[in-house]
Structure formats: structure tokens, C-alpha cells
Amino acid sequence: MNRKKVVGIIIFSWIVCSLVVFLYFSGQNILWLSLGENFLRIFLLFIFLLVNTALGKKIFERLRFKNNSSLESLLFEFAIGLGIFTYIVIVLGIVGLLYRWVIDITLLGIFLFSYPEIKSIIYSGKNKLKNYFSLNRNFLNINTLLILILFIQIIISLTGASVLPESYDDLGEHLAISKEWINLHRLAPVPYINYAQWGGPFNIGILYGVGMLIKDVILSKLIHFAFGVLITISIYAFGKKYFSKRVGLFSAVIFYTIPVVVWNSTTAYIDLGVTFYLFLAFYAFINWSISQKRSWLIISGIISGLGLGSKYVAFLGLAILSLGVLIDGWVRKKEKFLPVIKNFLLFTILGILVGSFWYIRAYFMMGGQLPYGLQNLLYHLKGLWISGVFSSPAYAFDLNLSKKVFTLPWEMGMHPGRFHGPASIGIIFLAILPFFIFLRRVRKNLLMKFILYYSVIFYFFWAIFGSLKRYLIPTLPLFSLMVAYIIETISTSHKNLKIFLYSLVFFTFIFNIIYLAPEGLNKVYERLLVLSGMKSQEEYILKNEETYRVFKYVNENLPSDAKIFILSEPKNFYCNRKYATVFFKEGKPLSYSPLEQEEILAEFKQAGFTHFITNEYLLGLGYGRYLWNKFSEEFKNDHFKVVYERYPFTVYEIDYKVDISFQTFDKERVFTVDELEIIPQKAKGENRNFYLKQVRIIRRENQ
Numbered sequence: 001m002n003r004k005k006v007v008g009i010i011i012f013s014w015i016v017c018s019l020v021v022f023l024y025f026s027g028q029n030i031l032w033l034s035l036g037e038n039f040l041r042i043f044l045l046f047i048f049l050l051v052n053t054a055l056g057k058k059i060f061e062r063l064r065f066k067n068n069s070s071l072e073s074l075l076f077e078f079a080i081g082l083g084i085f086t087y088i089v090i091v092l093g094i095v096g097l098l099y100r101w102v103i104d105i106t107l108l109g110i111f112l113f114s115y116p117e118i119k120s121i122i123y124s125g126k127n128k129l130k131n132y133f134s135l136n137r138n139f140l141n142i143n144t145l146l147i148l149i150l151f152i153q154i155i156i157s158l159t160g161a162s163v164l165p166e167s168y169d170d171l172g173e174h175l176a177i178s179k180e181w182i183n184l185h186r187l188a189p190v191p192y193i194n195y196a197q198w199g200g201p202f203n204i205g206i207l208y209g210v211g212m213l214i215k216d217v218i219l220s221k222l223i224h225f226a227f228g229v230l231i232t233i234s235i236y237a238f239g240k241k242y243f244s245k246r247v248g249l250f251s252a253v254i255f256y257t258i259p260v261v262v263w264n265s266t267t268a269y270i271d272l273g274v275t276f277y278l279f280l281a282f283y284a285f286i287n288w289s290i291s292q293k294r295s296w297l298i299i300s301g302i303i304s305g306l307g308l309g310s311k312y313v314a315f316l317g318l319a320i321l322s323l324g325v326l327i328d329g330w331v332r333k334k335e336k337f338l339p340v341i342k343n344f345l346l347f348t349i350l351g352i353l354v355g356s357f358w359y360i361r362a363y364f365m366m367g368g369q370l371p372y373g374l375q376n377l378l379y380h381l382k383g384l385w386i387s388g389v390f391s392s393p394a395y396a397f398d399l400n401l402s403k404k405v406f407t408l409p410w411e412m413g414m415h416p417g418r419f420h421g422p423a424s425i426g427i428i429f430l431a432i433l434p435f436f437i438f439l440r441r442v443r444k445n446l447l448m449k450f451i452l453y454y455s456v457i458f459y460f461f462w463a464i465f466g467s468l469k470r471y472l473i474p475t476l477p478l479f480s481l482m483v484a485y486i487i488e489t490i491s492t493s494h495k496n497l498k499i500f501l502y503s504l505v506f507f508t509f510i511f512n513i514i515y516l517a518p519e520g521l522n523k524v525y526e527r528l529l530v531l532s533g534m535k536s537q538e539e540y541i542l543k544n545e546e547t548y549r550v551f552k553y554v555n556e557n558l559p560s561d562a563k564i565f566i567l568s569e570p571k572n573f574y575c576n577r578k579y580a581t582v583f584f585k586e587g588k589p590l591s592y593s594p595l596e597q598e599e600i601l602a603e604f605k606q607a608g609f610t611h612f613i614t615n616e617y618l619l620g621l622g623y624g625r626y627l628w629n630k631f632s633e634e635f636k637n638d639h640f641k642v643v644y645e646r647y648p649f650t651v652y653e654i655d656y657k658v659d660i661s662f663q664t665f666d667k668e669r670v671f672t673v674d675e676l677e678i679i680p681q682k683a684k685g686e687n688r689n690f691y692l693k694q695v696r697i698i699r700r701e702n703q
Contacts, residue, residue, distance in 0.1 A: 201308065
């Protein structure tokens with residue numbers, strides 16, 4: 001055994017012993033089971049990534065697609081393999097086989113099918129690491145410092161991804177819909193969970209269902225965390241290939257230290273997933289443009305389609321690259337009309353075909369309508385077309401759109417609190433990107449021009465359609481590459497500024513990690529305790545997510561056949577009883593306006609609701625207030641019995657056994673609520689409203 005191995009073993013043993021001693025004498029209750037589960041989830045995530053990469057590698061080898069860069073190959077192999085796996089899961093969902101044992105068998109089958117490729121990936125990775133550390137390198141340099149900063153930020157993001165979910169879209173949309181599909185074991189329509197988003201594209205969200213089937217919801221969050229790391233590796237690979245290793249490292253660290261990216265990495269949102277697909281589609285497009293290998297254009301089209309099946313914003317990415325095919329052929333290469341049109345159609349049709357499943361599904365399930373989110377997008381496009389783009393109101397500041405477009409970078413960098421959502425973009429883009437105008441070498445770089453073209457178009461539409469910070473994430477890899485290239489250009493052409501510029505950039509990294517840490521360093525420390533097993537998941541979530549407590553009561557105290565109508569709370573993932581947030585009847589949301597309170601109660605009984613939950617805080621803001629105000633206080637006291645109350649939540653048990661009096665033309669008749677269900681059918685035509693509006697309670701005792 002050589003000297004280096006002995007030293008390495010001694011250092012590793014010292015770290016392990018120190019950790020054990022610290023844990024033993026810390027005075028805390030060490031949750032070894034929890035610590036083991038955290039490591040198990042990370043191991044399962046690694047297996048998930050490895051199996052999908054091997055599947056993509058198998059496909060590439062069968063198609064005889066070769067690439068000189070091993071890192072680049074692994075990234076595209078994973079994207080294609082994950083896309084295939086995603087559609088396998090979709091097929092299982094269509095036929096009603098969303099069971100854990102089916103997913104386990106599927107992954108095992110893929111593992112056996114691609115076992116030679118798995119061995120090849122592991123062997124290749126082992127050799128590269130061995131060769132890297134066997135060389136006599138000077139590790140005290142800028143690159144090492146960049147890697148260290150990146151490693152610290154990844155650990156911070158990992159702590160956030162390793163706790164139970166607490167973010168809005170996690171609990172109200174992506175995880176909630178996936179969980180309902182798992183309960184139903186099929187991709188059934190679930191508009192009662194989240195009416196606004198149920199028909200949207202769900203390529204990323206369905207992977208969260210896989211995570212829950214394999215282990216739990218934290219594994220689902222780790223899948224999204226992995227997308228952030230993979231984007232960072234992709235940025236490094238792209239920057240190294242087309243600029244330099246230093247540019248690749250700088251751009252990767254710039255991207256992954258952006259606070260809004262860090263915050264997203266701790267959630268089960270879908271922004272990092274769609275960004276991964278869009279950036280790799282861009283990457284493959286550039287490879288095609290430079291190498292002229294049509295296989296890269298096909299890969300770009302397929303990955304664009306995977307993004308299209310993940311989020312509406314991928315329509316913009318597909319459109320920009322489609323236009324890029326025309327510009328590259330006619331303007332840059334001066335090609336003939338027909339070959340360029342063939343490439344354009346090949347790319348566009350591939351993207352639409354691969355990404356069309358969710359839209360076709362929604363169209364038929366919604367009775368010939370487009371998903372709500374896509375309808376909203378088309379509505380705004382129509383409004384802009386009719387009124388003229390620059391006369392449209394700005395959504396963020398009530399200014400003319402033209403002014404908003406040019407002032408947004410300053411406002412976003414200096415006043416992030418004015419924009420919806422946590423975290424910020426940071427100030428590095430605002431500080432460095434203006435140098436693009438003054439550096440001739442940067443302006444003349446053809447690749448930089450195309451990066452600018454893509455970024456500007458994306459930014460313009462982002463500014464028009466609602467400038468949420470996280471909606472800009474798909475362009476941040478490109479902005480990061482631009483900033484890194486500008487920094488490297490200045491540092492090489494003005495060496496007297498190199499130390500100052502590098503110091504400024506490193507200060508920005510530290511500033512982002514510490515001062516702009518999303519939700520603060522105290523939250524990071526708290527999550528680190530959970531990751532290390534020194535604090536339980538339940539202890540953490542009870543402190544940080546108010547919905548967990550009320551649904552813990554519901555899950556432990558309400559009967560298993562209870563059915564709950566949740567009026568004013570969208571974050572309902574932790575509810576393990578049947579529930580609905582929208583009342584559907586005959587495939588449409590029930591309109592409450594023509595109904596009296598007794599009619600609404602009858603509809604509730606017919607639908608089988610046994611309990612009712614309100615969030616008083618959101619009621620005060622107007623969420624669900626219309627329906628709640630339809631009930632008089634006397635009616636609420638008669639029919640809604642409080643069984644749990646802790647601000648802002650109240651859980652009611654619905655009492656249907658109250659006598660009701662209907663005063664008709666010439667006599668008074670007494671009905672129970674059971675009989676009330678048939679009243680709308682008896683009282684038809686002109687007299688219907690007369691009958692139903694004469695309702696009054698005459699006796700409150702239960703029968």
C-alpha cells in the first residue's frame with residue numbers, strides 16, 4: 001500500500017471518529033434510523049440516475065451514435081433515458097398499473113437490460129477519478145476554490161431537499177396530483193385536486209409519483225434537486241467545450257449560487273426539470289450547428305419535446321430554436337430553401353410529437369378544451385396582438401410595457417422583494433452583463449451572439465407574461481455563460497484587473513450563499529440537523545408547515561371513509577383522506593350563485609362529503625369567501641360542528657339530520673335533508689325558485 005493511500009485512510013478514519021464522538025457527546029437524541037434513511041434516499045437517487053443513464057447509453061449504442069466527450073455523452077444519455085422511462089410510466093398510468101411492485105419490476109427490467117452499460121459507466125467513472133487524483137496536481141488554485149464553493153452550495157441545497165415538502169406548488173399541485181394518481185393507480189382526471197393545473201403537462205411531476213412509490217416524498221424532492229446539479233454539470237461541459245475550462249467552472253458556480261436556483265433545488269417544483277431539458281436542447285442545437293451532424297438536431301428536437309411535456313414555457317424554447325434553424329441555414333450558412341425547411345420541419349415536428357401527450361389527453365378529458373394554463377397564455381397573446389405590445393399594461397409596476405422591459409433588470413436585481421416568490425436573482429448579472437456592449441471580443445463571438453439572441457427573446461416574453469423570478473430560470477444558464485465569458489475576457493486582456501475582478505466575483509458568491517441564503521442560515525442549520533439525523537422530520541415539519549398539523553389530526557381522528565371539502569386551503573398534500581377543493585357536478589364546477597344554502601347542503605350530501613375545512617386567514621383574503629358567505633351564521637351553527645380548531649384552520653363535521661320546512665302556495669310541509677335531495681326534481685319550471693326560496697329551519701333537533 002503506497003503512502004498516499006495510507007494518509008487517505010488515516011484522514012478518513014479521523015473524520016469518522018470525530019463525527020461519532022461529536023454525535024455521542026452532543027447531548028442530543030441521535031435518530032440513527034432517520035440518518036440511515038437519508039443515506040438510503042441518496043443511494044436510491046444515484047441508482048435512479050444510473051439506470052436511466054444506462055438506458056440512454058444502450059439506445060445511443062444501438063443507434064450507433066458516438067461522441068468524443070464522455071461527460072457530454074452521459075448528460076444526453078441520461079436525458080434520453082429519462083424521457084423513455086417517463087413515457088413507460090405514462091403507459092403504466094394509462095392502463096392502471098401505478099403500483100410500487102410494477103415500478104420496481106420496471107426498474108429492475110431496465111437494470112438487467114442495460115447492465116453492460118451500467119458496468120461501463122461505473123468502470124469509466126472509477127478510472128477517471130483514479131487518474132485525476134493520481135496526477136501530481138497543484139490543488140491550491142482558482143479552480144479548486146470554485147469547486148469548493150460549488151460543493152458547499154450543493155450540500156446546502158441537499159439539506160433543503162432532504163426534508164419534508166413545505167412549498168406552495170409542492171403541496172398544492174405537483175406532489176398532490178401525483179399522490180392522487182398513486183392512490184387511484186392510474187392517470188385519471190383529478191380536477192378536484194387543483195382545477196387550474198390538473199390538465200397541464202406533467203413529465204416532471206409524474207417522476208415525483210415514481211419517487212413516492214419507490215420510497216417516499218423526500219425522494220421526489222431529491223429528483224428535482226438532482227436536476228439542479230445536472231444543469232450545473234451541463235453548463236460546465238458546454239463552457240469547457242466551447243470556451244475554456246475556467247469559463248465552464250465559473251459559469252457553473254455562477255448558476256448554482258443564484259439564490260432563486262438554490263431555493264428551487266430544495267423544492268419539488270418543476271422549473272429545474274424543464275430548465276435541464278431546455279438547456280440540453282440548446283446544447284444539442286449548437287452541436288448540430290457547428291458539426292452539421294443531423295443526429296444532434298434530432299436529439300435537440302426530442303429533448304425540446306420532453307421539455308414541452310413538462311411546462312408551457314418550453315413552447316417558447318421550441319419556437320426560438322425552430323427560428324434558429326431557419327436563421328442558421330439561410331443567414332449564416334446561405335443554404336438553399338428546401339434543405340433548411342426540411343431541417344425546420346424535422347426539428348419542429350419531432351418536438352411537438354414527443355411533447356404532445358399531455359395536451360391531447362387534456363383536450364379529450366376537458367371536453368374539447370385546452371388546459372386552463374394554456375388558455376390563459378393564449379388569451380394574453382390575443383390581447384397583445386389586438387392592443388399592440390408596447391401599449392399593454394405592465395403586470396408588475398403599472399407602467400407602459402416598453403419601460404417595464406428596460407427597467408426590470410434593475411428592479412429584479414435591486415428590489416427582489418417586489419416580485420412574487422422567495423429568493424432573488426442576485427446582482428452579478430446586473431453588474432457584469434452591461435460589459436457585453438463594450439467588449440469587442442465578446443460582441444464578435446458568434447456563439448455569444450446566439451446565446452444573446454435566445455436570452456433576449458426569452459426575457460422579452462418573460463417580461464410580458466408575468467415576471468416571477470423562478471420563471472426566468474431557463475435563461476440563467478445562458479446568462480451565467482455570458483457573465484463567465486465576460487469575466488474571463490476582461491481578466492485575460494487586462495491582467496492588472498484580474499485580482500480585483502476575481503475577488504469581486506468570489507465576494508458575490510459568498511454574499512449569495514450567506515447573506516442572500518433563501519429563508520436564512522437558521523433554516524439551513526435546522527435542515528442540516530434533520531439531514532444528520534439529530535432532528536426528526538416530523539419535528540421539523542410541525543414547526544415549518546402549518547397544514548401538516550391539521551392534516552395530522554384529520555388522518556389520525558377522522559374515519560377512513562371520511563370525505564372532506566377543503567374550502568380555502570390549496571396546500572393539501574398531507575391529507576390522507578378523500579378530499580376535493582372544487583365541487584364538480586356533471587364534469588363541471590358547481591355554480592353556487594343560483595343556489596340557496598339548503599340546496600348547497602343537499603349537493604354536499606349527495607356528493608358524500610362528511611367534513612369541511614376552512615383556512616380563516618385565506619378566507620379573510622377572499623379565497624372561498626363567496627361560498628362561505630352563502631351560509632348564514634344560524635345555518636352554520638345547525639349544520640357545521642367544530643371538531644378541530646387551531647388558527648387558521650377549522651375542521652367541521654357536517655350534520656345533515658336537521659328538519660327543514662318548505663312553505664308552499666297554501667300549506668307548510670316538513671322535509672328532512674334526505675328528502676331535500678329530490679326537491680329540485682319535483683319543483684321544476686317557473687315554480688322551482690318559489691319553492692326553494694321559501695326554505696326556513698323550523699326545528700334543530702337531530703332526528
